[in-house]
Amino acid sequence: MWLDGCHGPREAVEPVSWLAARTRNLLMERQVLLAVFLSFLVLVIYQRWVGPPAIPDDLVSTERVSTPAAAVGAIDVEPAVNGARVGITAGDSLSPVEVEEFELVVADERPREIVVESEFVRAVFANRGAKLVSWQIKGHKDDSGGPVELVPPETLEGQTWPFSLRVPDEEITARLDDALFRPSVDRLQLGADPATLVFEYEDSSGLRARKSFTFQALPDCQERAREEPCEPQPYLVRFAASVTTAAGALPVTLRWGPAIGGERSGGSRMTFPQLPAAVLYGRAFENGLLQEVDIYRAEPGDLLERSTYEGELEFVGVDNKYFMAAVLPGTQQSTRVEYRPISAVGLDYDLVAFDLTVEPGGGDLRIFLGPKDFDLLRAVHPDLVRAINFGFLSVIVVPLHQTLKWIYRYVGNYGWSIILLTVLINVLIFPLRHKSVVSMRKMQELQPEMKAIQARYANLKATDPGKQKMNQEVMELYRKHGANPASGCLPMLATMPILFSFYRLLSMAIEIRGAPFMFWITDLSVSDPLYITPVVMGATMVFQQRLQPAGADPMQRKMMMAMPVVFTFMFLSAPSGLVVYWLTSNVIGIGQQLLTNRIAGPIRKHQVRPPAERQVRKLAAASPAEAEAPGNESEAANAAPQPPGKKTRQGKGSRRSRGKGKR
Numbered sequence: 001m002w003l004d005g006c007h008g009p010r011e012a013v014e015p016v017s018w019l020a021a022r023t024r025n026l027l028m029e030r031q032v033l034l035a036v037f038l039s040f041l042v043l044v045i046y047q048r049w050v051g052p053p054a055i056p057d058d059l060v061s062t063e064r065v066s067t068p069a070a071a072v073g074a075i076d077v078e079p080a081v082n083g084a085r086v087g088i089t090a091g092d093s094l095s096p097v098e099v100e101e102f103e104l105v106v107a108d109e110r111p112r113e114i115v116v117e118s119e120f121v122r123a124v125f126a127n128r129g130a131k132l133v134s135w136q137i138k139g140h141k142d143d144s145g146g147p148v149e150l151v152p153p154e155t156l157e158g159q160t161w162p163f164s165l166r167v168p169d170e171e172i173t174a175r176l177d178d179a180l181f182r183p184s185v186d187r188l189q190l191g192a193d194p195a196t197l198v199f200e201y202e203d204s205s206g207l208r209a210r211k212s213f214t215f216q217a218l219p220d221c222q223e224r225a226r227e228e229p230c231e232p233q234p235y236l237v238r239f240a241a242s243v244t245t246a247a248g249a250l251p252v253t254l255r256w257g258p259a260i261g262g263e264r265s266g267g268s269r270m271t272f273p274q275l276p277a278a279v280l281y282g283r284a285f286e287n288g289l290l291q292e293v294d295i296y297r298a299e300p301g302d303l304l305e306r307s308t309y310e311g312e313l314e315f316v317g318v319d320n321k322y323f324m325a326a327v328l329p330g331t332q333q334s335t336r337v338e339y340r341p342i343s344a345v346g347l348d349y350d351l352v353a354f355d356l357t358v359e360p361g362g363g364d365l366r367i368f369l370g371p372k373d374f375d376l377l378r379a380v381h382p383d384l385v386r387a388i389n390f391g392f393l394s395v396i397v398v399p400l401h402q403t404l405k406w407i408y409r410y411v412g413n414y415g416w417s418i419i420l421l422t423v424l425i426n427v428l429i430f431p432l433r434h435k436s437v438v439s440m441r442k443m444q445e446l447q448p449e450m451k452a453i454q455a456r457y458a459n460l461k462a463t464d465p466g467k468q469k470m471n472q473e474v475m476e477l478y479r480k481h482g483a484n485p486a487s488g489c490l491p492m493l494a495t496m497p498i499l500f501s502f503y504r505l506l507s508m509a510i511e512i513r514g515a516p517f518m519f520w521i522t523d524l525s526v527s528d529p530l531y532i533t534p535v536v537m538g539a540t541m542v543f544q545q546r547l548q549p550a551g552a553d554p555m556q557r558k559m560m561m562a563m564p565v566v567f568t569f570m571f572l573s574a575p576s577g578l579v580v581y582w583l584t585s586n587v588i589g590i591g592q593q594l595l596t597n598r599i600a601g602p603i604r605k606h607q608v609r610p611p612a613e614r615q616v617r618k619l620a621a622a623s624p625a626e627a628e629a630p631g632n633e634s635e636a637a638n639a640a641p642q643p644p645g646k647k648t649r650q651g652k653g654s655r656r657s658r659g660k661g662k663r
Contacts, residue, residue: 106202108180116197116215118190120234121370122147123215130181130199130211131161135369137235137323141514150260150323150369159342160353162325163211164255167243172250176201176209176243190215194232206246214238217366219380233380235370240363251357254365258342258351260318260325274321274508275349278303278339279387282313295386300341300350310336314383318352319372322510324387327356328366328380334359371510374401388508396501401509408511414524415517418577422584425498430592432494437596442483449477495585499578506577517580524577531572533579538568540586547593 108127116123124134136147151162166173181199188197199211217238218231243250260276278298283290290311297319298306309316316337317326329335335358342351358365368380377384390397400421407417426433457470477483506512512525520530528534541564571579 102203102205102207104203106182106200106208108182111180114183114186114188114197116188116190116213118216118234125183125197125199125213126161127181127183127199129161129164129177129179130183130201130209132163133161135162137371140322140371140510148323150325151257154346157345159344160255160257162256163213163239164257165209165211165241165243166253166255166355167250169250172207172243172245175207179203179209181209181211188215192216192232194218194238206244208242208244210240210242212238212240212364214364219366231379233368233376235368235376236380237367237369238364239367240365253355253357254327255355256318256325256327256353258318258344258353260320260323260351274319274389275299276318276320276351278317278352278354279319279324279326280309280313280316280337281383281386282311282315284309284311284313297389298339298352300352303339303341303352307339308336310334313337315368315381315387316354316356317368318354319387321508322372322513323370324368324372324377326368326384326387328368328384329356329358333363372508373510374398375405390508391504393497393501393504396497397505400498400501401505404505404509405511413517414512414515414577415521415580418524418580419584422581423588425495426585426588426592429494433589433592434596437593439483442481446477446481446483450474453477499582502581503574503578506575512575512577515577517576521576521580524580525575527573528576528579533576533583534568534571534574537571537579537583537586538564540583540590541567544586544590544593547590547597 111126111128113133114125114127116125120138122134122136122138123132125131126133132151133153135150137150138147140148142148165176167176179201181201184196184198184200188195194214194216197213197215200209202208215237216232216234217236219233219236239254241252241254243252258276277300278296280293280296280298282293284293285291293309311334313329313335315326315328316335317324319325335356337357338355340353340355342353344351356365366380368377368384370376372388374385374388377387390401403424404414404417404421407420408414411417411420453470453473457466460466460470506525513523515524516522517524521528521533545560545564567582571582
């Protein structure tokens with residue numbers, strides 16, 4: 001121990017040389033300085049020989065790219081000036097955080113928009129993220145009279161915009177969404193041939209991204225019939241994207257936001273509704289096996305049960321009644337699609353967004369953004385027409401649709417095209433209608449004989465076996481004279497499938513949307529605003545029924561009398577094109593009825609005297625064997641009523657028989 005004058009004794013420690021300690025500290029500082037110098041030298045050599053090339057003068061930008069802290073929450077980003085660091089704060093609870101910064105190598109100087117325009121569409125891309133912000137269809141109008149917008153900005157506020165990209169690294173995904181891509185052109189005016197717009201971005205971290213859009217692209221001609229021409233399609237875009245880092249290429253997922261506009265606020269209440277939904281066609285995995293999916297359409301609520309599909313898919317996308325956004329990856333590669341429902345502000349229905357991932361090296365994607373026109377869809381892909389929901393009557397609707405479009409090429413007005421098509425249909429069914437009217441006239445001529453038969457069995461109960469014999473006699477009478485009791489309903493029953501097919505056609509065909517007719521009818525896909533055509537249609541039905549012979553069945557007559565009233569009220573809210581069809585059909589039917597009546601002449605009624613009441617009672621009281629005897633049957637048929645007040649002589653047999661009886 002040794003003594004300390006102030007604190008008393010202290011434990012002895014091993015003496016340490018101050019010089020030796022100082023020497024060790026100097027050596028450590030030199031090693032640190034040497035390590036820093038060598039690290040700096042390596043960094044300079046890497047930037048000079050290995051790193052990205054020098055920045056050209058025309059691409060030099062004073063901006064810095066900082067990592068957006070999207071995962072931190074709501075952030076405030078201070079702009080970087082002259083290489084200053086970027087401070088990111090997330091509310092009052094977090095202090096400024098310094099993040100890594102990257103210099104721009106290939107980028108645009110300021111946010112701007114690039115317009116791509118053709119005769120059919122007007123597209124607008126934002127260079128921030130290289131996203132689609134507008135796609136207008138010039139050939140179709142919205143409620144305000146302007147072109148239909150398939151990417152309505154009000155529904156995409158706060159949502160993913162079309163043609164955004166997603167990679168496995170969320171930080172890189174956020175940087176790509178905020179990056180200012182450099183476009184290949186400032187504006188692109190399309191002609192008859194395909195044209196390409198390219199967006200590129202690169203920074204000093206080695207992140208490189210490229211998006212390529214080829215407009216009015218050619219479809220896959222190998223999937224089309226050889227006799228059909230392979231021409232550029234106005235609503236078809238070929239899209240390619242790539243994202244690479246210093247470590248290599250990254251798998252890319254194409255994102256389509258909930259953008260499929262074109263819905264109308266008004267319209268007919270009878271038209272077939274179809275709100276935005278997910279649509280898919282191809283072969284998808286189900287329990288580990290590829291299963292054929294004919295055409296799958298899922299409403300937003302259905303996606304809560306299943307939202308992901310993977311397999312060899314012909315096309316996937318979203319659509320509504322008239323427009324469609326579909327990606328056609330083809331069956332040569334495996335595709336994965338993830339749907340998700342989106343609640344949009346200001347809409348009383350949900351929207352659908354989707355993410356599409358294709359296996360690496362799959363090639364370009366063909367994307368259709370346009371109206372669901374039958375010929376346009378078939379020109380892009382033969383199976384794309386399945387997206388038009390014609391229902392189970394498609395076997396009738398499709399020929400009607402093609403015939404209507406063929407007539408329109410010569411007429412130029414879909415209202416008159418519907419009228420001419422109706423004339424053609426009525427000419428084809430005229431033999432059936434003529435035969436039906438002739439049969440109805442025979443029914444009217446046979447009414448006296450039918451009443452005579454009914455009078456013979458009038459006193460029988462409904463459960464009496466004799467009623468069955470009455471029905472047999474009536475049917476035998478019909479067969480003998482070639483009459484059909486259902487003839488009055490045959491013309492209407494024959495035209496009902498055509499009526500329903502027309503209803504489906506006018507509800508789903510994009511050609512009828514906004515198609516004018518004449519005068520006050522400016523849109524054949526909506527109801528008549530003045531209700532004139534439905535009322536006139538009901539009047540023609542009443543007049544047509546007055547020309548037709550009255551049916552024998554009382555219940556049938558009541559049903560036929562109620563039909564004009566029912567159809568008039570039903571057609572008040574029907575598409576005016578459907579009312580034009582039915583009105584034209586009634587007018588043609590009136591003409592055919594007058595022609596048939598003139599050919600057949602006046603109705604000839606059979607005069608049949610009803611049987612005597614006594615004889616009817618006698619037959620009713622007789623045994624079934626006697627009632628079915630031929631003699632009794634003919635006797636009842638030939639019996640005649642006696643004048644009032646005259647007694648009927650009782651039959652006592654002949655004198656000879658009476659004499660024999662006395663003997």
